[in-house]
Amino acid sequence: MRNTTIMDIAKKLKISASTVSRALNNYPDINEETKKQVKQLAKKLNYWPNPIARSLKSNKTNVIGVIVPEIKHDFFSSAISGIEEVAYHSGFTILVCQSNESYEREVINTNALMHQRVAGFIVSISQTTTNGDHFKALIDRKIPLVFFDRALNKISTPKVVIDDAKSSCVAVTHLIERGHKKIAHFTGPSAMNICKLRFKGYKNALKSANLPISEELIRYGGLQESDGYASMDSLLKDNLIPDAIFAVNDPVAIGAFQRIKEAGLKIPEDIAIVGFSNNKITSLIEPPMTTVNQPSFEMGKKAAEILIDMIEKKIKNNQKKTVVFEAELIVRKST
């Protein structure tokens, strides 16, 4: 079964293809009667304009490119849900790629989507990305780009983030208020903005409370569960048992959590722990973990809204606003 084209309608009505096109697009220079006939027949033949032909002419599509480190990660899949939700209601579809935390793959994906002429990009960068040339290329070509959560600071484009420094400071201050003094921090790649800012928040909280910042209580690693596990392990090996831990994100906190349990230490009695992101699991483990809630679904929605405004030129490209979402400390039993 072939798809109906503008020509099929034209032939049947013995008029030209352009008249059909103009009738369907409600041009004022087409007779009302002709328009009616065209529209009727189009409906009857189940006509749908070929988006590919349209895209070839206009050099753009109704597709939004989304690149995230890992689709199956709680935070990202729920942000993608939010993006899809908004995109769907604006007539866009989403092309989703994962970088697998690899810079190279992120570049390849960016280029592939660019060549597919996606109307715009929503990106959360990989752990290993520091170079932003592939994003600069998009901006040079005036292709709208919005970062969410993990953004590249030097690229001047709208960003949807949370106030990492502030909410980290709130989280660590909460630990201090609970009476903890020897607070460790497990951070991620120092090139990543969110890591830098959460680290900064940690230091600010300690400073405000006149507590010393001791380098030996800070462990540098990645963003996965295994990294948290390893960091806790190294603290134990160094015989440095903190009375609280602030982890850069939930997976890292969960990893530390497991290692603490394995060591026979009690949470929160021996070591209190705070994560970051409010992954679903944090509320279901024993004890449920204190964490910072990032409204992932809403962040995805907001990023999509901004991008679509940019695509539809409702926002000037040079209006590089950053939307900061409120992150909320959720106090549970691990602190």
Place this chain on the structure above:
Amino acid sequence: MRNTTIMDIAKKLKISASTVSRALNNYPDINEETKKQVKQLAKKLNYWPNPIARSLKSNKTNVIGVIVPEIKHDFFSSAISGIEEVAYHSGFTILVCQSNESYEREVINTNALMHQRVAGFIVSISQTTTNGDHFKALIDRKIPLVFFDRALNKISTPKVVIDDAKSSCVAVTHLIERGHKKIAHFTGPSAMNICKLRFKGYKNALKSANLPISEELIRYGGLQESDGYASMDSLLKDNLIPDAIFAVNDPVAIGAFQRIKEAGLKIPEDIAIVGFSNNKITSLIEPPMTTVNQPSFEMGKKAAEILIDMIEKKIKNNQKKTVVFEAELIVRKST
């Protein structure tokens, strides 16, 4: 910055566009020297064929359409991860839509992707889908379609599933072996194949053990956490406390789990519980829950492999094979 086209290269080398095209596509009737020149210049100018123009001519794309009920659901996001992984390595990208468990939206998504000329579909149907006309339309148009997990039986196309009846039977038999006799079942929409089959497995296990199937211990609901919570609630209100529960999936089990805890009953001493899907949370709650592991990532990969084989005509369309994955009972402390 405009994209380089075949014409740009042709003009610079003072040859025709078709020569460039044929040179790049390694046609035998082009002089080696010409080919070399063309390829060099193409590389220098960063030439990339416009996939939209290509698609217009060929009437197909390098895009795979994926429709799932909810992207953020553990099982689906991890299956999508698997699909993307395979697609990426075969040069495909994935367009992801969610039906939000709505039949209408599933139909709209199917049509939208069809009009976008996706090369094929990977679908897990919504809870409310019983009519399969939108899928028949795809098959009529010879567009490859693969179902995974939630399939529509009457549509004759490859399916990637697990043996729901068998693994449910194994799960319930496990409960019986633990000495439980009054085993309740929380099922989902009866029109859904997976629900029917899991229900069947439940009944088979009871029959084999000569246990009665009592209708009052069977609760009908949806597939969400709230449904499990409600089902458990209704059992309690009816004053029917089973000694074990087999839930159609993990969210439903988790919902029941919460209600049981709220009722002050102990797991597994008072009520044992088995879920289905091995969602990540099941291993992290207290007590960790016995469940059936569905290899979601692998199922996604397999579905993508089959689809790509169909797209590339390595499989005849009428070879409607069903791939049944082994699901494995994971015994934890809730039973």
Place this chain on the structure above:
DNA sequence: GACTGATGATATTTTCAAATATTAAATTTT
């Protein structure tokens, strides 16, 4: 040596479907 046929190399035209700019015809107004 002129002619035929084959082959090699490249050019031209058409195709895909829609949108749009230009042109032309028909109709109405002055």
Place this chain on the structure above:
DNA sequence: AAAATTTAATATTTGAAAATATCATCAGTC
């Protein structure tokens, strides 16, 4: 009847690829 207006046809554009056309050159034949 000329000018203005309405309406719709024709031609072009988008980029790549395929079908077809052109034009040498060379081998072989009479």
